[in-house]
Amino acid sequence: MAKTIIIIGAGMGGMAAGIYGQLNGYRTRIFEMHTLPGGQCASWQRRGYTFDACIHHLMGCSPTTRINTLWQELGAMPRELVYPDECVSVLSPEGKLFNDYYDLERLHRHLLELAPADAAMINEYINAIKPFAKNDIWGEMMLGGPAVLLRALPHILPILKWFKPTMAQVGRRFSDPFLQRAFPLLAYSMPQIPFAFHLGRHGYGMMGDIAWPVGAAEEFAASMARRYTELGGEIHYRCKVVKILTRANRAVGVRLADGTEAYGEVIISNADGRKTLLELLEGRFMNKQLEGYCREPEDETNCAVQVFLGVSRDLSREPSSLILLLPEAVTIAGYQASSLEMQMYGLDRSMAPEGKGVIKVELFSRYSYWKELAKDRARYEAEKEKVAGQVLDILERYYTGIKNQVEVVDVPTLLTWERFMGGTHGFVNMPSKKPDFLASLFKHGDMLLPGLDNFYFVGIWATSAGALFINAHSGKKAIKLICKKDGRPFTSAS
Numbered sequence: 001m002a003k004t005i006i007i008i009g010a011g012m013g014g015m016a017a018g019i020y021g022q023l024n025g026y027r028t029r030i031f032e033m034h035t036l037p038g039g040q041c042a043s044w045q046r047r048g049y050t051f052d053a054c055i056h057h058l059m060g061c062s063p064t065t066r067i068n069t070l071w072q073e074l075g076a077m078p079r080e081l082v083y084p085d086e087c088v089s090v091l092s093p094e095g096k097l098f099n100d101y102y103d104l105e106r107l108h109r110h111l112l113e114l115a116p117a118d119a120a121m122i123n124e125y126i127n128a129i130k131p132f133a134k135n136d137i138w139g140e141m142m143l144g145g146p147a148v149l150l151r152a153l154p155h156i157l158p159i160l161k162w163f164k165p166t167m168a169q170v171g172r173r174f175s176d177p178f179l180q181r182a183f184p185l186l187a188y189s190m191p192q193i194p195f196a197f198h199l200g201r202h203g204y205g206m207m208g209d210i211a212w213p214v215g216a217a218e219e220f221a222a223s224m225a226r227r228y229t230e231l232g233g234e235i236h237y238r239c240k241v242v243k244i245l246t247r248a249n250r251a252v253g254v255r256l257a258d259g260t261e262a263y264g265e266v267i268i269s270n271a272d273g274r275k276t277l278l279e280l281l282e283g284r285f286m287n288k289q290l291e292g293y294c295r296e297p298e299d300e301t302n303c304a305v306q307v308f309l310g311v312s313r314d315l316s317r318e319p320s321s322l323i324l325l326l327p328e329a330v331t332i333a334g335y336q337a338s339s340l341e342m343q344m345y346g347l348d349r350s351m352a353p354e355g356k357g358v359i360k361v362e363l364f365s366r367y368s369y370w371k372e373l374a375k376d377r378a379r380y381e382a383e384k385e386k387v388a389g390q391v392l393d394i395l396e397r398y399y400t401g402i403k404n405q406v407e408v409v410d411v412p413t414l415l416t417w418e419r420f421m422g423g424t425h426g427f428v429n430m431p432s433k434k435p436d437f438l439a440s441l442f443k444h445g446d447m448l449l450p451g452l453d454n455f456y457f458v459g460i461w462a463t464s465a466g467a468l469f470i471n472a473h474s475g476k477k478a479i480k481l482i483c484k485k486d487g488r489p490f491t492s493a494s
């Protein structure tokens with residue numbers, strides 16, 4: 001009889017583990033606490049508008065890349081996609097617009113018009129992008145395994161130098177004041193991000209590998225859930241796992257919040273790692289390193305609030321990913337903002353009624369700020385309303401009349417994420433765990449637990465990386481390990 005694999009959570013890692021588990025002849029069952037699949041890959045509807053909390057840049061859209069093959073195996077590709085012309089845009093208070101066009105000739109011309117005195121730096125930027133657009137570098141580095149990585153070294157070695165400088169450091173090399181201010185923000189308004197991250201995104205966009213999935217995150221996740229159930233997998237929604245059952249240092253089952261128990265030969269957790277270790281396993285399988293990872297997280301500034309607006313305004317000509325530079329800093333949700341990171345979804349007509357559009361503004365703030373407010377529900381709700389009002393006041397300066405065009409407002413915070421998917425400090429999920437890229441490529445240590453057999457982690461705790469494809473790939477890796485242990489060949493074919 002086929003072994004049963006129990007999976008906690010229907011995020012990217014959990015669903016991928018389920019799909020590859022089914023493909024390899026196991027019986028798999030996913031227990032998901034929410035009413036929907038996808039975890040962080042989330043969007044929802046409000047009065048005819050679709051609000052997407054997750055996808056900025058979906059990688060794996062070109063049939064030539066390894067990421068696309070992964071999505072095809074998982075039932076998420078092919079699908080309807082929209083390809084924006086630019087990776088990201090930045091608008092100054094004076095109305096200067098920098099479009100980071102994927103097309104390099106167009107980008108070159110545009111940058112020279114904006115800042116002719118920076119010709120040398122502009123050339124350097126354009127030349128730095130090129131190697132990222134030639135080969136499937138992320139696929140080779142993250143999905144291929146050691147042998148592929150070795151073969152890809154000639155592509156990878158020339159780009160390694162770009163992992164050192166940050167966006168801020170590169171931005172300072174422009175002499176034009178607008179570009180000096182705009183450039184460091186190009187990678188999700190995080191100037192501390194390595195330049196290579198942005199170059200990779202730009203390069204993949206040029207190759208046609210980055211696009212917008214029509215129907216947004218919910219539909220993307222739903223396509224994987226459909227693939228899973230078509231292969232015979234079972235997803236049980238509204239089923240929160242409260243305990244992982246063990247016997248003689250083997251994981252043997254789970255207990256749900258209603259007291260029901262389910263048993264299997266293998267248990268995979270796609271849930272938050274810290275909560276899996278401290279709550280579901282009651283801290284019984286720890287070592288020094290894990291204790292470090294699980295310590296009370298620092299109260300870091302994060303993208304803690306999103307303001308969604310459904311507006312009666314045509315956004316089809318607006319850039320899909322825009323950073324607004326503010327004329328002066330404004331304190332919003334306890335954070336001094338000098339720019340606003342936003343997405344406008346005019347590119348996907350399915351997300352709003354005819355002629356209308358959706359805007360998302362992402363704000364930095366702290367988890368503790370909202371946690372404190374939530375002690376008094378009325379204060380928490382009032383602050384959300386205030387934040388939305390501040391955002392609208394700013395937008396009105398750039399988009400005259402928009403305040404009166406707002407039909408729907410929705411403001412999720414990190415506490416909203418926590419309520420729906422149980423992460424530590426919202427979606428952060430690994431706040432005290434430092435990413436170890438090489439270890440995740442060559443070792444599987446973070447997928448396993450000391451002293452507990454038949455247990456695997458998938459998802460962000462195992463990968464330390466916030467990307468849909470990397471976390472989906474962790475589910476594939478887990479099933480490969482299980483197949484190897486069982487002495488059976490792994491297959492990704494139906």
Ligand SMILES: Cc1cc2nc3c(=O)[nH]c(=O)nc-3n(C[C@H](O)[C@H](O)[C@H](O)COP(=O)(O)OP(=O)(O)OC[C@H]3O[C@@H](n4cnc5c(N)ncnc54)[C@H](O)[C@@H]3O)c2cc1C
Pocket residue numbers: 008009010011012013014031032033034037038039040041053054055056057058059239240241242270271272303420421422423427429458459460461465466467468469471472
């Ligand atoms: C705001 C934001 C923007 C992002 N933008 C992008 C982007 O543009 N491109 C990109 O590639 N990636 C993006 N990401 C990253 C990507 O969404 C995540 O890395 C990925 O979805 C995480 O997958 P995961 O496998 O770790 O599972 P998670 O998404 O963490 O899912 C875990 C699942 O487990 C369930 N669960 C938890 N505890 C229990 C329990 N006790 N019992 C039952 N079920 C449980 C949860 O409800 C959830 O469904 C973004 C993430 C965020 C938050």
